[in-house]
Amino acid sequence: MGDHHHGPAKGPLRWITTTNHKDIGTMYLWFSFSMFILGGAFAMIIRAELFQPGMQLIEPAFFNQMTTMHGLVMVFGAIMPSFVGLANWLIPMMIGAPDMALPRMNNLSFWILPPTFALLASTLFMEGGAPAAGWTFYAPLSTTYAAPSVTFFIFSIHLLGVSSIMGSINIIATVMNMRAPGMTYMKMPLFVWTWLITAFLLVAVMPVLAGAVTMMLMDVHFGTSFFSAAGGGDPVLFQHIFWFFGHPEVYIIILPAFGVVSQIIPTFSRKPLFGYDSMVYATASIAFLSFIVWAHHMYTVGMPVAGELFFMYATMLIAVPTGVKVFNWVTTMWRGALTFETPMMFSLGFLILFTIGGFTGLMLSIAPADFQYHDSYFVVAHFHYVMVAGAIFSMSAAIYYWLPKWCGRMYNEKMGQMHFWISFIGFNLAFFPQHFVGLAGMPRRIPDYALQFADFNMLSSIGAFIYGASQILFLYNVIATIRSGTPTSEEKTWEGAEGLEWTLPTPAPYHTFETPPAVK
Amino acid sequence: MFQLSDNPTTDTAAKLVVVTVAMFAFVFVVMVPLYNVLCDVLGINGKTNGEAYISVDVEVDTSREIKIQFLTSNNAGMPWEFGPTVKLMKVHPGAVNDTVFFARNPTPEAMIAQAIPSVSPARAAAYFHKTECFCFNQQPLEGESSAELPLQFIIDQDLPRDIKTITLSYTIFDVTDMASSAVAAR
Numbered sequence: 001m002g003d004h005h006h007g008p009a010k011g012p013l014r015w016i017t018t019t020n021h022k023d024i025g026t027m028y029l030w031f032s033f034s035m036f037i038l039g040g041a042f043a044m045i046i047r048a049e050l051f052q053p054g055m056q057l058i059e060p061a062f063f064n065q066m067t068t069m070h071g072l073v074m075v076f077g078a079i080m081p082s083f084v085g086l087a088n089w090l091i092p093m094m095i096g097a098p099d100m101a102l103p104r105m106n107n108l109s110f111w112i113l114p115p116t117f118a119l120l121a122s123t124l125f126m127e128g129g130a131p132a133a134g135w136t137f138y139a140p141l142s143t144t145y146a147a148p149s150v151t152f153f154i155f156s157i158h159l160l161g162v163s164s165i166m167g168s169i170n171i172i173a174t175v176m177n178m179r180a181p182g183m184t185y186m187k188m189p190l191f192v193w194t195w196l197i198t199a200f201l202l203v204a205v206m207p208v209l210a211g212a213v214t215m216m217l218m219d220v221h222f223g224t225s226f227f228s229a230a231g232g233g234d235p236v237l238f239q240h241i242f243w244f245f246g247h248p249e250v251y252i253i254i255l256p257a258f259g260v261v262s263q264i265i266p267t268f269s270r271k272p273l274f275g276y277d278s279m280v281y282a283t284a285s286i287a288f289l290s291f292i293v294w295a296h297h298m299y300t301v302g303m304p305v306a307g308e309l310f311f312m313y314a315t316m317l318i319a320v321p322t323g324v325k326v327f328n329w330v331t332t333m334w335r336g337a338l339t340f341e342t343p344m345m346f347s348l349g350f351l352i353l354f355t356i357g358g359f360t361g362l363m364l365s366i367a368p369a370d371f372q373y374h375d376s377y378f379v380v381a382h383f384h385y386v387m388v389a390g391a392i393f394s395m396s397a398a399i400y401y402w403l404p405k406w407c408g409r410m411y412n413e414k415m416g417q418m419h420f421w422i423s424f425i426g427f428n429l430a431f432f433p434q435h436f437v438g439l440a441g442m443p444r445r446i447p448d449y450a451l452q453f454a455d456f457n458m459l460s461s462i463g464a465f466i467y468g469a470s471q472i473l474f475l476y477n478v479i480a481t482i483r484s485g486t487p488t489s490e491e492k493t494w495e496g497a498e499g500l501e502w503t504l505p506t507p508a509p510y511h512t513f514e515t516p517p518a519v520k
Numbered sequence: 521m522f523q524l525s526d527n528p529t530t531d532t533a534a535k536l537v538v539v540t541v542a543m544f545a546f547v548f549v550v551m552v553p554l555y556n557v558l559c560d561v562l563g564i565n566g567k568t569n570g571e572a573y574i575s576v577d578v579e580v581d582t583s584r585e586i587k588i589q590f591l592t593s594n595n596a597g598m599p600w601e602f603g604p605t606v607k608l609m610k611v612h613p614g615a616v617n618d619t620v621f622f623a624r625n626p627t628p629e630a631m632i633a634q635a636i637p638s639v640s641p642a643r644a645a646a647y648f649h650k651t652e653c654f655c656f657n658q659q660p661l662e663g664e665s666s667a668e669l670p671l672q673f674i675i676d677q678d679l680p681r682d683i684k685t686i687t688l689s690y691t692i693f694d695v696t697d698m699a700s701s702a703v704a705a706r
Contacts, residue, residue, distance in 0.1 A: 101529045165540055173532040207540050211547030223698055226552065229636050230595065230693030237555050241547060302642065304562055 007510050016111070019103035020510065021088045022406075024110050028085025029399075031113060033475070035077030036392075038121070040468050042070035047430075047461040049447055053454050063447035064132035065124065071135025075253070076160050077117050079391045083256040084109075084167045086398055087195045089406065091171060093501035093508065094189045096180025096517045101173035109166035112159055120156040123149035134445060136246065139227035139238040143219045150220060154213045161206045168199035168206075175199075180500070182519035186280070189499050190273065193280050194259030197287045201248045201255075204291075209245040212238065236301050243294035251290045254354075254386060255283060257394035258325060261347045263499070264401050265329050268344035269336030270496035275328040282321035282328075289318045299370045308367040315365035319358065326355055341494070342416030346397030349424050350389060357385025360435065375445075378438025384431045396423070396474065403478065404493040408507025409485030415477045422470035429463025580614040581677045588675075591689035592621070598694045600625055600633060600661075605668075613675045616651065621690070623659065624666035632660045634695045635669075640687040647676035648686060658695060 008014050008023065015027060045066050049057050058066070088106065092099055100106045123130040128147030131137060142150060175196045179188070188196075215226040215238075225231020227238045266273045273279065295303060295311040303311075329351055338344075360382040364370055373379060396419070404410050433456035438444075442453045449457065492502045500519070504512050524534040588611055590604035601624040611617045625631050635655040639645040650656075654669035661667060675686070 102533060169533050169536040169540075172536060173529050176532050177528045203536050203539050204543055207543035208547050208551075211544055211551075215547075215552075225698070228693075229691065230634050230695050231698060232636075234555070234559070237552065240555060241551055244551070 017107070019099070019107050021092050021100045021103070021106065022508065022510065024100075024106050025085045025088030025090075026406075027110055028081050028088060031110070032078050032080075032082035032085060035073050035081070035117060036471070037475075039070050039073035039078050040471065042066045042073065043464060044468055046070060047464040050449070050457050051461040052458065053449050053451055055448055058447070060447045061129060061132060064134075064445065065130040067445050068131050068134050068137070069120075069124070072120065072131070073117070074387070075135060075249075076157075077113075077120075079253050079387065079395070080164065081113060082395050083195075083198075083253075083391075084164075086191075086256065086260070086395070086402075087167075087171055090402065090501060091174055091192055091195060092178070093504060093512060094192050094499055095175065095178065095183050096500050096513045096519065097174060097178035098511065098514050098516075100170050101178055102170045105166050106170050109163045109170065112163040112166075116156045116159040116163070119152055119159075123147075123152050126152070136242060137216075138242070139216060139219070139235045143216050143227055146220070151217070154217045157213045158210055161210045164202050165206050168202040171195055171199040172203070180513070180516040180519050186277065187519060189259075190262035190276070190279055190283075191256070191259035194255040194262070194283055197283050198252050198255045201252050201287055201290065205245045205248040205252075208241060209249075212241045212245065215241075236298075239298045239301060240295070243297045244291075246297065247294040248287075248290040250383075250386070251286055253391050255286070257350070257391045258283065260394045260398045260401075261329065261350055264343050264347045264397055265332050265351075266498070267401075267494050267496045268339050268341060268347075269333045270338075271332055271336045272498070273328065274331040274334075275324070278324055279328055282324040285321040286318060289314060289321075293318065296365055296367075296370075299367045300374050312365055312367045316362065319362055322358055326351065326358075337496075341400075342411070342413060342420055343397045343401035343494075345417065345420040346393050346400065349420065350393040350397065353385055353389030353393065353427070357382055357390060360385065373438065375443055376438040377434040377442045377444055380444050381431050381434035381438055384434075388431070389427060393423070396420075399474075399478065401494070402501075403481060404485075404488055405501060405504075405506055405508055407482050407485070408487060408489065409481050410488045410493075411477055411481040411485055415473065415480075419470055419474050419477060422473065423467055426463050426466030426468075426470055430460050430467055431463070433457075433460050433463075579677065580612050582612050584681070585610050585612060586675050586679065586683070587685040588617075589685065589687045590619070590621075591687060593689065593691050595691055595693045598633070598692055599627055600631070600692060600694075601666075602633075602635075602690075602692045611675055613677045613679050616672060616674055618670065618672050621654065621669040621671060622666065623661065623669055623692070625661040625663060628663040630660065630662045630696075631694060632658050632696045633692050634658050635690045635692045638689050638691070640689065641683065644679065644683050644686045647679040647683075648688065649674045649676060655690065 008020065009017065015023065018024060045058065046063065049055075049063055049066075088100065091097075120130075126147070126149040128149060130149060131142065131146065131153045133141035133146060137153075175188070175192060185193075215224070218224040219226055219228060219233075225233040227233050227235050229235065262273055262279060293311055293315045295307065296315045299308060299311070340348075360378070364373055364379065364382060400411060400416055437449075437453045437456045437460075440453070442449050489506050491504065491506055493506065494502075500513075500517060501508070503517065523531055524538075525531040588609045590607055590609075592603045594600065594602060601622075603622060605620045605622055609617060609619060623633070637650075637653070637655050639648050650671065650673045652670060652672035654671065659667070659669065
């Protein structure tokens with residue numbers, strides 16, 4: 001070892017110029033948490049307005065901006081970057097690589113994000129307000145009837161697409177070229193596998209989203225008529241293109257979460273993951289199927305019956321590989337020596353709540369039944385069970401699980417357990433009643449509702465406030481851990497943990513695996 | 521496999537950039553045309569053929585009578601008065617039928633309009649042949665003037681027998697701003 005073995009650069013410029021995967025991972029995680037707070041604030045405004053029927057606090061136009069911005073910020077600003085941050089931190093450490101394959105591009109793909117979201121958030125202060133057509137921004141609401149800020153929105157979608165694609169290219173290049181000798185594909189930890197497949201999905205569909213917003217841009221400014229019937233176009237075309245991106249997108253969000261849970265459940269069951277091979281094949285099958293089910297989001301547009309049937313059966317087929325995964329997680333725990341530390345609690349919460357979300361997804365996949373559920377609060381409940389209890393719960397689990405390895409300090413277990421239980425109760429109180437009001441006919445994205453939904457909506461709002469508050473506790477716990485947590489230097493923070501990252505010293509040094517480890 | 525670079529990392533990255541560009545192009549050169557072709561072939565959305573139909577078989581099927589209803593609506597912000605002169609016709613499949621719509625531009629400015637047809641039930645769209653239609657072209661009208669818009673159509677003899685009523689609806693759009701750079705296909 002020579003003196004090239006330096007630590008991080010001094011001063012704030014370190015964070016601007018860094019190419020270190022750990023620094024960039026940390027920045028991604030903090031950025032996504034700040035976006036989580038921002039998107040959460042939008043959600044609190046929505047739930048405050050819906051606390052009681054009638055128009056209470058905000059104007060309907062502003063309400064539409066809130067639902068739109070909440071969705072955009074949470075999907076593109078909070079969930080996606082948080083998993084990219086996790087990938088940056090962990091993939092090199094898990095496959096025995098010294099860094100990501102393209103470190104400078106890594107720096108660029110992070111630093112595109114803060115200006116992009118500043119641009120998106122700035123539309124709130126523009127004349128006509130922020131985008132208000134929903135996070136799915138269907139044309140012509142997002143073209144003919146959009147506020148002038150739609151151009152800024154389109155530009156920010158382009159930029160965050162560029163960032164995601166660069167991040168994905170980096171992850172694929174790292175996994176394909178930088179594995180330690182002996183680390184064959186079928187020996188890779190499942191988190192690496194799920195991210196590899198996710199990255200391929202991103203490279204395939206982010207350009208499709210870019211294409212959709214480019215068409216919007218041309219319709220709005222350059223006189224084309226992709227989505228305008230007057231010029232021979234068709235607004236329904238927008239929905240097809242959007243969901244051709246949008247359905248793989250939901251697996252982009254959930255597959256890394258599957259990977260996280262597949263690392264954590266074996267650790268706290270003290271057993272190897274049951275059915276590793278089938279997990280890999282199930283992940284790949286889900287990714288493949290995600291490309292041929294998009295129209296189940298638009299059963300009501302007037303498709304031919306054959307189309308409805310095709311998309312219905314293809315969608316139901318996804319339950320098979322997903323069922324394989326749930327079965328494997330449960331079987332991993334079967335007769336294991338279980339303990340219930342915070343990461344395990346969040347993983348179990350994920351397992352139960354994601355499965356509920358999966359079942360409501362199956363209900364929605366039934367084309368004739370979907371005509372009733374379509375655009376109701378039932379859909380809102382469904383996708384929050386898979387997005388929040390799926391992606392965000394697993395993200396919380398991941399932070400508690402790897403934080404001691406990252407910073408060499410143990411988090412406060414009691415506070416972690418409190419965070420879990422408050423989240424779990426708040427989440428279910430917020431979203432379970434939405435199934436009932438949805439089935440009873442309450443439409444989504446409307447700032448007012450009929451009186452019979454008042455009680456459930458009040459419960460829902462209280463639950464949302466509780467869930468929101470629990471994240472402040474989480475933030476406090478993380479900061480307290482980094483600043484003054486009990487120091488730990490054990491290589492294996494968790495007795496049952498397996499994998500290369502647990503062979504490294506704790507806290508993980510700035511440079512790791514400069515000589516690749518031997519993998520048997 | 522072919523190599524884009526000797527450095528394996530650069531090679532992987534370069535191939536992925538090619539995939540990215542290809543997927544972006546895919547949206548424009550495959551998805552959009554494919555959607556239009558599928559809509560035409562399957563007759564979804566009730567889109568009817570954009571070009572004049574040339575009749576090949578003149579045999580008239582007098583064994584049944586089809587009710588044709590005409591509906592019109594104005595797109596948001598379109599001030600024209602627009603409607604059918606006859607709201608309901610009873611026709612035989614194979615026969616050539618003529619009708620007239622009227623349009624009036626009540627504003628002082630000259631405007632250009634485009635009518636977009638849609639047939640319901642969508643299944644019938646493929647059997648609704650227009651030999652002459654004002655919807656094939658854009659319709660200019662001087663301020664405070666009016667026009668009669670002719671339509672000539674034939675119902676195909678192969679129209680499924682369970683279809684007894686066909687609704688032809690036109691939505692009229694203001695395309696004055698777009699007309700100079702018109703890309704309108706129909």
